[in-house]
Structures are given as C-alpha cells and as structure tokens.
Amino acid sequence: MKHVIAVIVENKPGVLARVSSMFARRGFNIHSLTVGPTEDDTMSRMTVVVDGPEMEQIIKQLYKLVHTVKVTEFEPGTAIEREIMLVRVNADAKRRGEILDAARVWEARAVDVGVATITFEVTGPPERLADFLQLMNSYGIVSLAKSGRIALPRDQKSNKKQLKSA
Amino acid sequence: MAEQLTGAEALIRSLEYEGVEVVFGMPGGAILPAYDPLLDSSIRHVLARHEQGAGHMASGYAHATGRVGVAVVTSGPAATNILTALQDAYMDSVPMVVVSGQVATTAIGNDAFQEAHTWGMSMPATKHNELVTSADEIPDLIREAFHLASTGRKGPVLIDIPKDVLGATMTWHRPGEVRLPGYRPAVKGHPKQVKAAVDLIERSERPVFYVGGGVVAAGATEELQRFAEMIHVPMVTTLMARGAFPDSNPLNLGMPGMHGTYTATTALQRSDLLITLGARFDDRITGDVKQFAPEAKVIHVDIDPAEIGKIRFADVPIVGDAKIVLEQLIAQTERGGPQPNRDAWFAAINEWRTTHPLSYEQDPDGPIQQQYVIEELQRLTGGDATIVAGVGQHQMWTSQFWRFEEPRRWINSGGLGTMGYAVPAAIGAKAGRPEDVVFAIDGDGCFQMTGSELITAAVENIPIKVAVMNNASLGMVKQWQNLFYDGRLSQTALSPTVPDFVKFAEACGCVGLRADRPSEVAGVIEQALAINDRPVLIEFTCDPEAMVFPMVPAGGSNDDIILSREDLA
Numbered sequence A: 001m002k003h004v005i006a007v008i009v010e011n012k013p014g015v016l017a018r019v020s021s022m023f024a025r026r027g028f029n030i031h032s033l034t035v036g037p038t039e040d041d042t043m044s045r046m047t048v049v050v051d052g053p054e055m056e057q058i059i060k061q062l063y064k065l066v067h068t069v070k071v072t073e074f075e076p077g078t079a080i081e082r083e084i085m086l087v088r089v090n091a092d093a094k095r096r097g098e099i100l101d102a103a104r105v106w107e108a109r110a111v112d113v114g115v116a117t118i119t120f121e122v123t124g125p126p127e128r129l130a131d132f133l134q135l136m137n138s139y140g141i142v143s144l145a146k147s148g149r150i151a152l153p154r155d156q157k158s159n160k161k162q163l164k165s166a
Numbered sequence B: 001m002a003e004q005l006t007g008a009e010a011l012i013r014s015l016e017y018e019g020v021e022v023v024f025g026m027p028g029g030a031i032l033p034a035y036d037p038l039l040d041s042s043i044r045h046v047l048a049r050h051e052q053g054a055g056h057m058a059s060g061y062a063h064a065t066g067r068v069g070v071a072v073v074t075s076g077p078a079a080t081n082i083l084t085a086l087q088d089a090y091m092d093s094v095p096m097v098v099v100s101g102q103v104a105t106t107a108i109g110n111d112a113f114q115e116a117h118t119w120g121m122s123m124p125a126t127k128h129n130e131l132v133t134s135a136d137e138i139p140d141l142i143r144e145a146f147h148l149a150s151t152g153r154k155g156p157v158l159i160d161i162p163k164d165v166l167g168a169t170m171t172w173h174r175p176g177e178v179r180l181p182g183y184r185p186a187v188k189g190h191p192k193q194v195k196a197a198v199d200l201i202e203r204s205e206r207p208v209f210y211v212g213g214g215v216v217a218a219g220a221t222e223e224l225q226r227f228a229e230m231i232h233v234p235m236v237t238t239l240m241a242r243g244a245f246p247d248s249n250p251l252n253l254g255m256p257g258m259h260g261t262y263t264a265t266t267a268l269q270r271s272d273l274l275i276t277l278g279a280r281f282d283d284r285i286t287g288d289v290k291q292f293a294p295e296a297k298v299i300h301v302d303i304d305p306a307e308i309g310k311i312r313f314a315d316v317p318i319v320g321d322a323k324i325v326l327e328q329l330i331a332q333t334e335r336g337g338p339q340p341n342r343d344a345w346f347a348a349i350n351e352w353r354t355t356h357p358l359s360y361e362q363d364p365d366g367p368i369q370q371q372y373v374i375e376e377l378q379r380l381t382g383g384d385a386t387i388v389a390g391v392g393q394h395q396m397w398t399s400q401f402w403r404f405e406e407p408r409r410w411i412n413s414g415g416l417g418t419m420g421y422a423v424p425a426a427i428g429a430k431a432g433r434p435e436d437v438v439f440a441i442d443g444d445g446c447f448q449m450t451g452s453e454l455i456t457a458a459v460e461n462i463p464i465k466v467a468v469m470n471n472a473s474l475g476m477v478k479q480w481q482n483l484f485y486d487g488r489l490s491q492t493a494l495s496p497t498v499p500d501f502v503k504f505a506e507a508c509g510c511v512g513l514r515a516d517r518p519s520e521v522a523g524v525i526e527q528a529l530a531i532n533d534r535p536v537l538i539e540f541t542c543d544p545e546a547m548v549f550p551m552v553p554a555g556g557s558n559d560d561i562i563l564s565r566e567d568l569a
C-alpha cells in the first residue's frame, strides 16, 4: 500500500540528498518525491509517496536527520493530493475529434497540437490522471512526463495523524 | 572590538573554545592553512601514520574519557582513509568530530587534485555533516558539530572546509546558541511508560536486564547498579556494555549472544521480561530474531526512538536518556509494590552457571591459550588496566575472560567489527587518560592492518602496551571455515614468523618481548608492566587451533548453543 507523508525540512543545501540517501541506505522504496518552498522561506516541504509497511521506521529515520523538522503521515482521504502530467498521444486526422471530446470530459487541456499527435496537460488527484492515461492508452501514448505528488492536509485538524519526534 | 581572523584561525579558536586538548591527524594541501595557527595553540596534535588510525585514536579517546574525540585530516585520500573510522564510530555511537580539508570552492566539482566528494561519502557514515561555504559560519558550525556529537544518541560529525574558506578573513564572534529546529533529543521518559514498566517488572517472574552500550554512553552505571540491586534482577551486559556493571556482582551473568556465556544467552531466551537499556537487538545478540526470547515481554529504553521497535516489538517503549530514565524507574519503584518471589528463576540461573561455566584448559607443556594470557594479565595488573581489543577470536575471549569492574575501561569495535581498531584506539585512550595502564589485546591479523601506529605511540611518547596474540591465522574466519566449510581453509593462514613482531616493535621505537611457552607468560607481562617510558609490544605465540565457545551459529536460534568442539560430533 502507498503512503503519503509530508516532510518539513530546513531549507539548506543538500537536504534532498540527505533524505534520498537515507531512503536508499535503509532500503525503503520511494514511489515519488517532490520538494519545494513553503510559506516560510527557511523551510521546504517534501511530499513523499512510499511503498511498504515500514512506515514507523521511515518516519523515525526521517526524524533522525538533523534538518528534518516535522513529519506528517496522511491518513487515506484526509489530504488534498495533486499531480500534473503532460501526455502526448497519437491523433491522426481520423480520430482527432474523438480524442478532443474525451479530453474535454477530463478537463485535459491540449497544449500542443502536431501533425500526428496532441499533447495534453492534466492536473488533479492521482486517480484522475491514472484514469485519463488508461483511456488514452487505446489511442497510443507517444510520451509521458509526470510530476510527483504534492499534498496538503484538509483543513480539519482531527483528520490527520501527526507523529511527533518523541 | 571586531577581531579579524582567517577561517583557519577561527577553526582553531573554535576548537579551543570547545575545550579540545588533543587532536589526531595529518596535514596536507587543503588543510594546510589550519596547521599554521595550530602551532600557536594550546591544543596538542598527535601525528598519526594513517588517517584511519587518526580516526580510531579519536574514538579511543572518546571511549576512555567520555569527551568528544577530534581528528583533523586533509582532502581526498585522507578523507577517504578516515571513512572507516567514521562508520565505525557511527555504528558504536562514539562522539567524534572530524574536520577535513577540501579543495577550494572554485575547484569543487572539477575533479581537482585531491578532490573527493567527502560530504556525500561521509553522509551515511555520520550523525551529521556539513560543507562549510563561508568562514563566517565556522564558529557556529563547530559549536553545532560538538553539540550534535555529544548529545542525544552520540555519534561522529564531519565538517568539510574548503581551502579558500580556511584562508578567507572573517570577523571573529563567539558561537551563538545552537539553532537546530529539528533536533530535540528526548531526555526524560514518559511518566506513564515509566509506571507501565515498573508495573510489568512487579508482575514478572523471570526478568532480566539487557544492558547495552547506551548505559555507558549515558554515564548511567551508578543508577543501573542502584536499580538492579533494589529490585534484585539479574543482567546481561553486551559486548559494548562490558564494564557497565561489575562482573564481580553475582547479578551479572556476562555477555550474551553469539559468543556469550551460556547463562547470559539462556537467561534472555527463557526470560518473561527483558528490561532493555541502551541496547539495540543486534543480530549478534538475538540470533534468529523470530526465535529470540520467545516468552519475553520487552521494556525498551533508548535515547534513539528509531531503535525502539526496529527489530523487536516493545511492549513498553521509553524514549529517553538512560541515566534519567533509571532515576525515574527507581523513584517509581519506591512508590510501587513488592517484587514477586523469584527464587525459581535464580535457581535456574545458578544451575546454568554451575553446569556451563566458561572454561578452557592450559596444558603447561602445550601451546599458549589466549584465555590464559588474559587471566594472567588480569592477575598481574590487578585488573587496573584499560583494555582495547581488535576484532576476532582474541576480542571474544577478552570480553569473556576479563573481569570488568568499571565503565570506559573496555574499548572495542562492536558494530562494525573493524580489524585494526586496537592499536590506534589504545593510543587515543592513553592520550586521554595518561595515568592509566592501557593494554591493546590484538590479533596478529588485526595488528598488521594498523601496527604502523606503534611509530606514532613511540614518537609521540604515548606508552601503550600491546599484546599480539599470534595464532598465525585469521583465527575467527578460520574457525568459521572449520565449522561451516568442512575445514577447507581458504586464505586464513598467516605466517607464524613473518613479520617478526619483536623486531617490528623495535624498529618502531618500542620494546619488543615474546613468550612462546605458558611458563613465560607471567614473566613477560611483568617486564612489560615495569616499562613506562616507551610503548611495549609482547608477542604471545598462541595455539593456532583453538576455537571460541560457546557459539551460536549466525542466524541460528539461541536455543542451539554449541558449547565445545565435542558438541559438534
């Protein structure tokens, strides 16, 4: 099962390397990892999607990194989760209309149209991206670029499980 | 008054500010600027012959004194040389600060001469590390390094400083408060868990303390003694905890695990409650984890939350400093009820003790047994010596047969099992506690890895003593080949005569002595103990066929202890 954790780290050089090195060394599997600024410019937020049952160890090991300030695991359904992707599909003149119709239903934006392909941008919850991809598969996916996941807790304090360092 | 210093001067002043009295190291290109102000400093520099040696010296110093050990090395090959010592200290939670030189910031990433990615390579081998990018940061980063090394779960910290940063000018300022928003090591145990622990103990019929190196690190040995005697519960002391509790106290069952005493290992195995203090359920202790202490509930006290539940589920987890948690446990026990009758438990333990003591035989006309040397050493020093071991059979026999009475007088490489640890670590220990007799007990294989540090000992006037147990083999590996590879000995034979250890010692400026027969053992030890102005090496020509027992084969169950060669038939 995949778990989503938010890791607030000090915004210092090399902090991403520290986190990924720890995951590699301990044999934890990262499904995706994103990092970016937060409302506080001394801190960065990482959103890590991890496989596997060792959540307690993963969280404790993250806390052991000196630059880790806070780790939060989201209970399923308690976070707003988003991904973005760019997907280029085969779209010859014959099927172009059909593909664009489908894309409209999914709120996928056509961001590049070529002779034989269309490139869509899709943003949303991970399941939506997965469903769109499945649909486009039948037309033939030429290339795909996908971001990692970002997440914020929903504004309901009681819904999230916070793991303190001690 | 704004005083202008170079980064190098700021570094040395910061080390002085931390109260550093001695650093171990070797100069070179990138660190050169730091060696100049060192000339004018009160800090003593011990010139090691290899940076791995410098690292283990810092470790030995830290073990012996409880203070932070410091090593200073240059970039590239020096930094890679000290990596082994960093990983070693990391595994054994030894407080150390290593300062390494780095190529100039303008050259980093260009494969410059003697460039190595020290920051990246040392990251998984340290508690924390930093690459300094401006001379202004030096006072605060050095303060932070010492703070991190010596608090919480102790460990090594590396500070990598580029040459141009050492050369740059900065305005000196005393380091401020350490500001690490994510670093808040727990100190006090949660009162609810402390109470739960005491309740469990009061209901346990077969409790045993499982004591690890964390108790020594926390300086909690007096509290441990008080608590153990108060509730009258037996204990096992792991390889890293020998000396945390006196061996002369009948509650101490000795070392558990792969080469532990039958009684210690079996007591864990039959227990209904492990009172775990600063120990981490290492595979050398547990054997097959699934079959380890199957009936025991677990109280686990550790300063590192990640150790709790990592290997074995803890019924009562207590995150905190062992010294403070022990005080809490004592206070809570004073308020609690009586301890149950544990006569049956002690009867079982005493039965194991009498039926399965540690034993060996010294044939007066046969080859020297290492256990005999250790016992003679103990007798002739009156036990008043700091013992430093290498890795292998000699290490296990020393842990088994030396009677430890005090903490910080047993120094060895437990977690990493680093051959070559003993001689440099002994030098560090002696540098930190010059009044103590420091005896390295080393294997002939281990000695050949770092024996050149005898030169350091002689030239720097650090008169350690070294017993080389020459069994003409990589004994521990040979033992495994004998036991698990049908006696097919592959690359485990060492020459019985090359090197000539006595001549080697003499060539290094030390006294060399040799004992070939049991009858010579006491005499050479007495001779060695009488020499205090130079390092002394004694070569003991030992039985090459001896094996360490008891033994639990790696990954096996602690119920299946091999007690002797005869057990194998």
Ligand SMILES: Cc1ncc(C[n+]2csc(CCOP(=O)(O)OP(=O)(O)O)c2C)c(N)n1
Pocket: B390, B391, B392, B393, B394, B395, B417, B418, B419, B442, B443, B444, B445, B446, B447, B469, B471, B473, B474, B475, B476, B477
């Ligand atoms: C650096 C390093 N290399 C290899 C080993 C594997 N190893 C463990 S014990 C041992 C033999 C040690 O031989 P010696 O120093 O003669 O000690 P003895 O076992 O004979 O007492 C070896 C090779 C190790 N622990 N460390």
